[in-house]
Amino acid sequence: MKVVFQDPTFSLQLLRAISETYNKGADIGECLSTAYRIKEGDFESWYIEWLKTAKRVHKYADECLASGHDISAREAYLRASNYYRVAEFLLIDPEDPRIQTTWGMSKQCFAEVAKLFSPRFEPVQIPYEETSLPGYLYRVDEKKYANRSRPILIVHGGFDSTLEELYTSAAPALERGYNCLTFEGPGQGGVIRKQKIPFRYDWEKVISPVVDYALTRLGDVIDPKRIALMGISMGGYLAARAAAFEHRLTACILYNGVYDGYDALA
Numbered sequence: 193m194k195v196v197f198q199d200p201t202f203s204l205q206l207l208r209a210i211s212e213t214y215n216k217g218a219d220i221g222e223c224l225s226t227a228y229r230i231k232e233g234d235f236e237s238w239y240i241e242w243l244k245t246a247k248r249v250h251k252y253a254d255e256c257l258a259s260g261h262d263i264s265a266r267e268a269y270l271r272a273s274n275y276y277r278v279a280e281f282l283l284i285d286p287e288d289p290r291i292q293t294t295w296g297m298s299k300q301c302f303a304e305v306a307k308l309f310s311p312r313f314e315p316v317q318i319p320y321e322e323t324s325l326p327g328y329l330y331r332v333d334e335k336k337y338a339n340r341s342r343p344i345l346i347v348h349g350g351f352d353s354t355l356e357e358l359y360t361s362a363a364p365a366l367e368r369g370y371n372c373l374t375f376e377g378p379g380q381g382g383v384i385r386k387q388k389i390p391f392r393y394d395w396e397k398v399i400s401p402v403v404d405y406a407l408t409r410l411g412d413v414i415d416p417k418r419i420a421l422m423g424i425s426m427g428g429y430l431a432a433r434a435a436a437f438e439h440r441l442t443a444c445i446l447y448n449g450v451y452d453g454y455d456a457l458a
Contacts, residue, residue, distance in 0.1 A: 196227040201282070202238065209278045215363045216267045217274045222249065226275075235282045242279035243294065246272050250301060257304070266308035273301035273356050281352070292385070295354075299382075302356040313362070318375055318405045320398065323389070326355055326382055327375030327402075329409070330362045337369060343418035344371040344406055346399070350426030354381045361422060371414055373406050377430075395430040396437035403440050418442055426450060 195210075197203040206227050212218040226245045231237040253268030276298035283291050306313050311333050317324040332342055345365045347358050358374035365372040376383045377398040379391025392398070399421065407416060420443035423431025429450035435441050 196224065197230075197232060199233045202227075202230070202233065205278065205281060209274060212274050212357075212360050215360045217270050217360055219271060222271065222275075235284065238282050239279050239290070239294075242275055246275035246279055246294075246297070249275060250297070253301070253304070257308075262308050266305055269301045269304040269308070270359070273298045273305065276301065277354055277357060295385070298354065298356055302359070305359075316373075316405075316409075318402055320377075320401050323387060325375050325377055325398075325402070327373055328355065328358075328362070330366055330372040330374070331410075331413075332366060332369055332371055334413075337413075341413060341415040342369055342371055343420065344373060344410065344414045345420045345422060346402055346406065347372060347374045347422045347424070348377055348427050348430070349380060349424045350428070350430070351379075353424060353427070358424070361424070370420075371410060373402065375402060393433070395434040399431075399434035399438050399441075403438060407440075416440070420445065422447060426453075429453060 195203055195206055197206060206223065209218055210220055210223045213220055213223075222245055226241050229237075229241045229244075249268050250272040253265050253272055256262075256265035256268055276294050280291050280294035280298075283294075303315070306315065306328070311331060313328055313330040316327045316329045318327050345361070347361045347365075349355075349358060355374060355376045362372040362374055377395070378384070378389045383389050384391075403419060406414065406419065419441055421431050421435060421438075421441050422445040423429070423434075424447050428446035428448045431444055432446055432449065435444035
């Protein structure tokens with residue numbers, strides 16, 4: 193299904209942005225009004241118009257926060273974070289300084305979301321080999337689930353997702369009583385952009401330290417027999433590979449399942 197654009201890439205990325213509406217990470221009106229200002233197939237126009245929208249919503253979030261309207265601020269920061277992500281997505285020159293700047297604004301806005309969320313979630317660093325992997329730890333309301341161990345959902349993306357975008361998987365998990373740990377692994381997000389660590393095929397070598405961290409950090413409140421892993425996009429392959437070797441996982445969600453990487457990319 194194509195929306196607004198005939199260009200399949202533009203249409204797909206617009207739909208991707210709109211899909212976050214359910215969890216308040218986008219507004220359909222803001223997305224469509226932005227899309228109609230963009231020149232078909234023009235990557236520069238895509239960046240300029242999405243950046244305008246992101247900055248406008250970011251400014252609104254700041255105003256809401258200053259006025260004490262925390263819920264409106266949280267929702268606006270979440271949308272701005274998404275729109276900054278969308279803006280830089282089609283910048284194709286890896287040396288373009290706008291990529292790092294705009295990506296940084298997306299992360300900054302999401303950090304504000306974390307402060308305003310209830311119950312709060314927190315940024316974490318997961319020990320991995322000689323370094324660490326960035327993540328967010330979302331915990332269920334302890335008052336609601338006092339003295340009850342809960343399952344945990346571990347979520348990662350694929351080739352081009354960001355840590356902040358994974359919120360759309362964490363939010364429904366929290367509503368259903370799951371703790372959630374989202375993270376970026378080698379080749380993903382800030383791990384490749386800042387740490388320069390590339391992808392690896394043996395993803396179980398990534399997931400095992402993440403499971404270790406979850407059990408160490410939350411061992412008293414999670415059920416070790418209910419640890420689920422979710423991989424999104426190319427992460428559908430990575431998660432399947434990890435689940436074949438990491439036997440502490442009791443469920444694996446492939447969204448989508450990648451059974452043939454060549455066919456998916458050719």
